[in-house]
Amino acid sequence: MFQEPASPAQSPARTAAELGEDGVIALAVAGVRPDPRVLVGPGDDAAVVAAADGRTVISSDAIVEGRHFRFDLTTPEHVGRRAMAQNAADIAAMGAVCTAFTVTLGCPPETGADVIAGIARGTTRGAADAGGAVAGGDVVRTDQVLLAVTVLGDLQGRAPVLLSGARSGDVVAVCGTLGHSAAGLAVLLAGVGGHEGLVEIYRCPVPPLAAGPRAAAAGATALTDVSDGLLRDARALAKASGVTIALDGARLDPDAELVACAAALGADAHRWVRTGGEDHALLATFPLGTALPDGWRAIGTVLAPGPLPAGTVTVDGDAGPAAGGWNTFTESDEEDGR
Amino acid sequence: MFQEPASPAQSPARTAAELGEDGVIALAVAGVRPDPRVLVGPGDDAAVVAAADGRTVISSDAIVEGRHFRFDLTTPEHVGRRAMAQNAADIAAMGAVCTAFTVTLGCPPETGADVIAGIARGTTRGAADAGGAVAGGDVVRTDQVLLAVTVLGDLQGRAPVLLSGARSGDVVAVCGTLGHSAAGLAVLLAGVGGHEGLVEIYRCPVPPLAAGPRAAAAGATALTDVSDGLLRDARALAKASGVTIALDGARLDPDAELVACAAALGADAHRWVRTGGEDHALLATFPLGTALPDGWRAIGTVLAPGPLPAGTVTVDGDAGPAAGGWNTFTESDEEDGR
Known part of the structure; x- marks a missing residue:
């Protein structure tokens, strides 16, 4: 020390x-x-x-x-x-x-x-x-x-909210930005100006910290932060909980800032939202019918494993290629390219 | 995580x-x-x-x-x-x-x-x-x-024992080995065999962990571990407490293992004891008259600062050259060479 x-x-x-x-x-x-x-x-x-x-x-x-x-x-x-x-x-x-x-x-x-x-x-x-x-x-x-x-x-007297608590029928929700950090890095690597808000999130994310305790107080069954990309972190949560997660693609549409940035760079804003990590948004599951706390938005549903194995995450029913992820030791992005 | x-x-x-x-x-x-x-x-x-x-x-x-x-x-x-x-x-x-x-x-x-x-x-x-x-x-x-x-x-209900609690009149005591790590490193650098006990302490010290809580329970007024060498860590304790520390050289004599090793290497075993770090012995001060807990041995006395400024450590009355210490960024040993 x-x-x-x-x-x-x-x-x-x-x-x-x-x-x-x-x-x-x-x-x-x-x-x-x-x-x-x-x-x-x-x-x-x-x-x-x-x-x-x-x-x-x-x-x-x-x-x-x-x-x-x-x-x-x-x-x-x-x-x-x-x-x-x-x-x-x-x-x-x-x-x-x-x-x-x-x-x-x-x-x-x-x-x-x-x-x-x-x-x-x-x-x-x-x-x-x-x-x-x-x-x-x-x-x-x-x-x-x-x-x-x-x-x-x-924990202020509350139980910790684990990765493993999601149950079939729960609502999947997020709080915070998705893909802004990835877009900000792309801006810097492209050497173009502008998009300062995205660049700032790349340089230092602003996780919605208060939303974590709020989710816990509202009865969240599982909770994690999106550090490796929404799909990968959702898979980790689904795997730990022994469930599958069905995401609604329409609720994953990039916001106007991402759309404008992607247009300027010739990039795919949907991919930023789905696989971009390091915004440190929060991802949670809540029992069906829970009034979502301020800042949280529903993006999908928890399903029991059935035709698809536990740990699977679908977007509009499509499970996509095999799960991948960032490998810190090879610097290769094994993500599935959604 | x-x-x-x-x-x-x-x-x-x-x-x-x-x-x-x-x-x-x-x-x-x-x-x-x-x-x-x-x-x-x-x-x-x-x-x-x-x-x-x-x-x-x-x-x-x-x-x-x-x-x-x-x-x-x-x-x-x-x-x-x-x-x-x-x-x-x-x-x-x-x-x-x-x-x-x-x-x-x-x-x-x-x-x-x-x-x-x-x-x-x-x-x-x-x-x-x-x-x-x-x-x-x-x-x-x-x-x-x-x-x-x-x-x-x-802390098991006890108050933490700080660096800053030593008071004039307290007894200075240590528990654990001093200089064994430095000697073990010297053995390895010299490329000679033997002295396995010292080499083992260099590779992994065995701090007398239980002696810390025992010292606290016995009323230790200040406590630290010897990571940078006895004299340097004693100075840090003396400085934080606003006192001087008088060590008794006769109580800092190297043990037989160190003496034998120093003889084999042509090294100075007294220097190892006084400036060798990383054995992670514990160094404490206790009110005069405290029955020292198991494993602790008295090596000196705490004095009010007077002719010598707070933070001074003497051995047999000699304050030696100015204090130095290991500088991790230059890899230079600024220690005083005692």
Whole structure:
């Protein structure tokens, strides 16, 4: 954990090597403010975080330069915010609220102090945006810039909403944007201007975090976040629940922003909606007849496995090619191309 | 977090790229067993861990190939165990016991399945050795093998023992080995055989985890683990507490194993004891007159700052050169050479 932070650096040091470990830590924690839930914060061997519920939700997710972000397409602050947002989405996807984060920053010695300070502004802002606080972390030397974040969450007395709870007859619903991140990346890779809203979502998603606890309170039977694409994440939910999911293609029509962007790029907006990941929308199932909470929209129905095996997801009855997905180790998109 | 783990791989795949993300996850969680404190384990968006105390202790610490370990000097299983042990030491250093871990594994696509399986055996064993359970994690592609671990701990109703609680007149005490890791590394770098006990401590320290809660229960006023070397960690404790620490050189004499090893290598065993890090011994202060718990030995006294500034540590009255320490970004040892 962070220990011995020096006073926030006012030094002229320009790289991690010149800052030294204590200097990097000082930059990393410079924006950290006291929070009533963080009973012991950065500076000791470990942090102590309130867990009034008697349980704590925990998730860890890392992002790595060259794999999950490129500094020619984003900014250090966006990188920091994004790492926090995608971790926070996993807490919302249990029906919980974020309480605290730890942030492990890895960077090469030649990393600029401005990059480190930017990432730290991003993690501080990202924690605040998620309603949580930075409680600690670590800094290490690595060959690529990376952030390995852990987030804690509070179920506020509710049961966690698992992947495995969907039941035949449930309504399938989503909350948040689909395909905006994929479209924003396509804009940047095409080198065209405009479409700033989509580009911003690519650089840092804004998961509808409050919709997770709202779904839980409304009786959601299963809940997850769309990190790998709607079809893939729906398959994971269907598989865990032992059901199939029938999606209604008409309810997956791209919005006007996506349509305009796809037209400009000669791209397929429907594909962005169905397979684009990293908007971190929330995907849930609710018992039939549930009044869907604010922001949620129905997109399909849960069916018992029958002619189709559990884990199958259809769109307008078509199961499409075999399920695939992103393989982080080969950088190949095994998705089915819908 | 780990999601969609496939069944434990029996495939002939030999590298992370061939295994794919799901295959790597399957290897990483193959040894994970249910634990009553892990209410929701790997496979969902997040884990849920019991926190009966109403607080949770949290620490994150990463180790990186080429910085903290080299595969020509250690084994994948040792790497996994070590990552868990050094995280667990941070929990003991608050006076708490470990409950659960998340493990983020980064590795290049060409990493062998045997290496991944070995690391996973190590993290599983390391968690068990620490009395905790693996609750989840992440796998990402990186240029170097790395483990970014987060550990949760339970204070069992006690107050956390901070770095900042040492008071003038307290006794300074340690529990565990000092300098064995540094000596073990020296043995390996010298290419000589023997000294297996020291080499084993270098590859994976065995922090005296139970001594942390025992110290807390006995009234320890400050507590930390010796990760950067006794003198540096004692300075951090003294600085945080606004005191100076006077160590008794006669109580820092190297043990017979270190003396024999130093003689064989022509090295300085006293330096190993005073500046060698990563044994993860525990260092504490206790009110004068406290009956030290099992395994603890007195090595000095806490003094009010007076002629010497707060944060100063002396050995037999000698404050030595200015404090230094390991700089992870330059790989330079700024230690004072005692």
